[in-house]
Amino acid sequence: MILDDTIAAIATPVGEGGLGVIRVSGFDAHRIAAQLFCRKGGKPGDPLESHRLYFGTLCGSAGPVDEVCVVYMQSPRSYTRQDMVEISCHGSPAVLRRAVNALLNAGARMAEPGEFTKRAFLSGRIDLSQAEGVIDLIKARSEGAARAAFGLMEGGLSRRIEAVRQKLVWTLSHLEASIDFPDEEFVTAADGELRRTLTEAARRLDVLIKSYDGGKFLKHGLSLAIIGKPNAGKSSLLNALLEEERAIVSGIPGTTRDLIRAEGELSGLKVELIDTAGLNPSPDEVEAEGIRRALKAAETADAVIGLFDGSRPWEKSDTTVLETLKKARLHLAVINKADMPQRIAWPDAAISPVHISVKEMRGLDPLLKKIAAFAHDAENLNSEEPVVTRLRHREIFCRIAEDLRRAAAEVELGRELAAASVWDALEEIKRFTGESYTEEVLSAIFDEFCVGK
Ligand SMILES: Nc1nc2c(ncn2[C@@H]2O[C@H](COP(=O)(O)OP(=O)(O)OP(=O)(O)O)[C@@H](O)[C@H]2O)c(=O)[nH]1
Ligand SMILES: [Mg+2]
Numbered sequence: 001m002i003l004d005d006t007i008a009a010i011a012t013p014v015g016e017g018g019l020g021v022i023r024v025s026g027f028d029a030h031r032i033a034a035q036l037f038c039r040k041g042g043k044p045g046d047p048l049e050s051h052r053l054y055f056g057t058l059c060g061s062a063g064p065v066d067e068v069c070v071v072y073m074q075s076p077r078s079y080t081r082q083d084m085v086e087i088s089c090h091g092s093p094a095v096l097r098r099a100v101n102a103l104l105n106a107g108a109r110m111a112e113p114g115e116f117t118k119r120a121f122l123s124g125r126i127d128l129s130q131a132e133g134v135i136d137l138i139k140a141r142s143e144g145a146a147r148a149a150f151g152l153m154e155g156g157l158s159r160r161i162e163a164v165r166q167k168l169v170w171t172l173s174h175l176e177a178s179i180d181f182p183d184e185e186f187v188t189a190a191d192g193e194l195r196r197t198l199t200e201a202a203r204r205l206d207v208l209i210k211s212y213d214g215g216k217f218l219k220h221g222l223s224l225a226i227i228g229k230p231n232a233g234k235s236s237l238l239n240a241l242l243e244e245e246r247a248i249v250s251g252i253p254g255t256t257r258d259l260i261r262a263e264g265e266l267s268g269l270k271v272e273l274i275d276t277a278g279l280n281p282s283p284d285e286v287e288a289e290g291i292r293r294a295l296k297a298a299e300t301a302d303a304v305i306g307l308f309d310g311s312r313p314w315e316k317s318d319t320t321v322l323e324t325l326k327k328a329r330l331h332l333a334v335i336n337k338a339d340m341p342q343r344i345a346w347p348d349a350a351i352s353p354v355h356i357s358v359k360e361m362r363g364l365d366p367l368l369k370k371i372a373a374f375a376h377d378a379e380n381l382n383s384e385e386p387v388v389t390r391l392r393h394r395e396i397f398c399r400i401a402e403d404l405r406r407a408a409a410e411v412e413l414g415r416e417l418a419a420a421s422v423w424d425a426l427e428e429i430k431r432f433t434g435e436s437y438t439e440e441v442l443s444a445i446f447d448e449f450c451v452g453k
Contacts, residue, residue: 003122004082006032007111008103010096011452017091022099023452024085024108025116030072032106033085036060037070048085050074058087060102066095080116081123114449118442121434127158128434128445132390135448136219143268144375148218148387156386157393158433160208164201164400165429168422171197175411175419191411194418198408205401208386212394215387217302217375221263221270224371225297227324228307229317230254230278233336236358237307238275241266241368247275254280257290259297267372274301279317295324303330303374310355311340314347322348330374338362392441393432400428 006026012019024033030048038044039056048054050072058065069088078084089095104110114135121131133153140146151157174188189197226234230253238247242264248255260275274297277290298304306325308318325331333353335344339360346353354370356363376387388394407421430436 003119006108007115008032008100008108009111009116009452010100011086012091012096014093015091016093020089020091020093020096022087022089022096022103023111023116024087024103025078025080025082025111025119026108027083028107029083029085030074032103032108033070033072033087035106036102037068037087039070048072051077058089058099058102060098061105065098065102066090068099076123076125079125080119081125082119111451112446113451114446114453115451117449117453118446126153127155127432128437128441129158129161129393129432130155131434132392132445134453135445136389138450138453139448141221142218142265142270144218144372145270145389147268148215148389151386152389157208157388160204160386161429161432164204165426167197167201168404168426168429171407172419172422172426175415175422178415179419195408195411198404198411198418198422202401202404202408205397205404208388209394209397209401211385212388212391214373214375215389216391217269218387219389221272222303222371222374223272223274223301224303224305225274225276225294225301226305226307227276227294227298228278228321229309229315230280232278232307232309233358234278234307235260235275237305237334237336237356238262238273240358240361240364241271241273253278254283254287257286259293267368269372269375271371279320281315281317281320298324298328301328303332303371304328305332305334308333308335308344308353309337310335310342310344311337313343314345318344319347322351326351332367332370334367396428396432400425403428 004027006024006028008022008024011021011023034048035045036058037056038059039046039054042056044059048070052071054070056068058068066089071086073084075081075083087099089099117131117134120126121128130153133149136149137146137153140149171194174194178188226237228234235247235249235256238260239245239249242262246262247260256275256277261272263272276294276297277287279291279294280287283291304325306321308321325333333351335353335355336358338355338357354363354367356367403421403425407418410418410421
């Protein structure tokens with residue numbers, strides 16, 4: 001892998017924009033950029049001072065391309081740790097293409113997707129998980145996703161794992177000292193202390209592993225089906241949550257007949273809401289198919305809201321809704337029409353429903369909070385605790401936790417055995433940080449990137 005040839009790419013999206021940015025990185029970045037750039041009152045080829053913004057004209061072989069701002073970032077104080085130049089042009093695809101062509105003609109090569117970040121990783125400026133944070137941040141489609149990705153990028157998860165690694169290195173030094181010098185009077189930590197340290201480290205990993213249950217929704221979004229009997233206000237709730245008249249609402253029971261899917265951002269979480277046909281106990285043929293689809297949606301969605309009409313007594317169809325609801329791992333019972341006299345008798349003490357009135361827009365904030373809690377541990381909702389959003393990380397953490405539990409059990413059986421298990425865990429940590437990687441893992445990660453990042 002050649003690492004310091006000079007690459008160039010447009011870093012901003014294709015299309016019209018106020019500005020478009022081109023990045024150049026590599027051994028020749030400064031020479032190439034300086035040769036094409038002429039600052040006000042200067043001449044082409046004048047050296048650029050590092051970390052200083054210049055205004056001037058970028059010229060190709062066929063004449064001036066654009067008025068630009070240029071900044072040179074001398075190695076190692078740059079994103080890739082190589083010499084880098086960033087050129088801000090006007091954001092026209094044609095201007096940007098001409099500018100990149102000028103750079104390519106002067107000796108740069110077109111960058112591959114993610115190549116800048118790959119260089120940042122290979123130069124050791126960021127670890128592999130931070131590179132994954134960069135791609136997640138670029139692709140974040142909701143505030144929650146952006147927050148989690150930022151945490152990953154700035155090293156929140158790496159620091160947690162580094163703390164675990166240090167504990168393991170300490171444990172290993174004691175385990176190995178007693179193996180290497182069995183007859184000497186080295187005072188190594190007692191079995192109990194080693195076991196406790198290993199178990200405690202495994203517990204820290206458990207917390208991270210568990211955060212993936214909700215964390216995956218931050219990255220990928222959450223699907224949420226609303227079920228209930230006809231006229232409960234399901235379509236009204238969908239519209240209220242989306243703040244848009246998406247589904248038809250009417251006082252006629254059986255208004256919604258097919259699934260209605262709509263995407264929105266609720267409390268910083270990307271959510272696909274699914275409105276369904278009311279569970280009518282004596283449906284006609286079309287309604288029956290609608291109900292079949294509603295039940296299927298409740299089965300396959302990540303989470304389910306069961307909506308009940310508080311102004312009506314409990315009915316058999318409500319029992320069906322409640323039963324279906326309880327089968328979903330993530331569920332919420334919601335009683336609507338709190339603005340009317342309440343005639344519902346809630347039958348299940350184990351589930352406490354949220355009361356709302358869509359008509360008067362009451363109770364929606366607590367409902368939104370409960371939806372947000374599907375993606376975060378309730379107590380972590382606003383904390384800075386790292387959240388695991390990537391399956392790769394979860395899988396590695398599971399293997400480490402397993403290695404550590406095994407090691408803890410082996411301390412008394414034989415310190416050689418325990419040491420081998422701790423070594424296994426340290427190998428897994430290297431996979432997380434990318435200290436050891438395969439080309440396969442690397443390309444799976446960097447292929448997700450766009451050109452220019
Ligand atoms: N008083 C009151 N009426 C409501 C409330 N929410 C919805 N409604 C009314 O209830 C009726 C049914 O609302 P929809 O949203 O169409 O109910 P749905 O559950 O989608 O009904 P189907 O599609 O037939 O299954 C409409 O007349 C709404 O205006 C509420 O909070 N209070
Ligand atoms: Mg409806």
